[in-house]
Amino acid sequence: MATTGPKYHPVATGAATETVQQHQEPEDLTLWAGWFCPFTQRAWIALEEKSIPYKYIEVNPYLKDPGFLAISPKGLVPTLTLPDGRPVNDSLIICEYLEDAHPSSSPLLPKDPYERAQARTWIKHINEAVVPAFFRLLQAQPSEQDKQAKALAELNEALRTVCQKVKGPYFFGEEFGLVDVAIAPWAVRDFIVQEYRGFRRDDVPGWGSWAEALESRGSVARTTSEKERYVEFNQTFLKNEGHSMVGKAARSGRAIE
């Protein structure tokens, strides 16, 4: 079968395999997912946290299937569809939708308006500072030492800022919430920039303990695939051939849309 875009293992592996298998029946909500995609993992974690029934459908977004583009005009995963097919796009908008639709199942936002504003502020920081810095570091080639050093410094700084606000074990303390959801997929993936790009958890005060708490959270562990498969998928970034919109955006310095 002809493929465009990066070669990667077509299905979830490791702990995520069972979660996928448990969500193959039709339900009100359908999660159109890329097992490899950190943004998909946010929505997936939220569904799992709130024990909301959903059907999981694996999508290769690089194939740009017209049926998928009809519900996700930018061709991005994740997308969530309702029973009548109406789509919700964007990982964080999906999370807020799930929160609005299921307010009493494991709430992911605080009740206090000021704390909610703080949650949104740090989610924005994660999206606009931490995540792009991570992708720029991933794509900075070993032959580009200056670029790599700069990207590493930016990632460390972006992480340091948010880690200072973490009460522990999670962002707001005992309660796992949307700020944790927003960054958890990168706790799962920072081993890649540790192995290949000189990132060290110890270089960022507070990140090691927060990342460990995130990785071991049930909803995160259950939606995580085998490490080698993430490396395989990320070869395209590691060799800076990025086909993805997220890679292109990071390379040109734009925030990821």
Add this chain to the structure above:
Amino acid sequence: MWFHPVATGEAAVTVEAHNKPQDLTLWSTWFDPFSHRPWIALEEKQVPYQFRNTNPFLQEPSFLGVSPRGLVPALTVADGRPVNDSIIICEYIEDAFPSAPSLFPQDPYERSVVRTWVDRVNKGFVPCFFRLMQAQPTTEPEAHEKALQELYDELSAVCANWKGPFFLGEKFSLVDIAIGPWAVRDFIVERYRGFERQKVKGWTEWAEALASRPSIAKTTSEKYVEFNQTFLRNESHSRVAIAARSGRSIL
């Protein structure tokens, strides 16, 4: 100062009516479209607030304590703790004062639609507007033409989903607040950059509904052109201008 220091017109009256200390303080710059958003939200909710004008280019120490990056708007609550970012401030106002009028619909799916289009206004329409302001028609005609077309494309995409009179129809929502400040500023690109309202289906009607909404009419000033001269000459030192010039989205 090279721009008028205070709000004028109807906005001056509103500022006068909100000059006493209150639990909520809106730190604002009267001409700034981002500051305009939470101002609209506060007026919609009819809650007490103090309006404090600050000149962000001066980076006054009292203000930097409230907004570390020196960006307006900022909202401080009773104990002085700040909320930053225009949309996050509006969401805070909604959460803190859930009584009518609500800035969001009740239905979860409709709420996600509001979030989607607020995001689209912020990431598409707004940067396009600033790039058009900065594209000089005489010295860079190609860049100007491109910027004009991109603005038409972005605004058309949003307007295609506008039901009228407001984005969701009868109900005024955060999408209207997100784009509202530009409904009273687009005359600048009409006058200086060749923008024509009638080229975007629905925009004239939507912009008129926005401009006549009391919360917007009462917070609109008269001297926006004077401030915007630096953008128009592409000399602006503001972060928003620098971001737009380099093609980054406004953080």
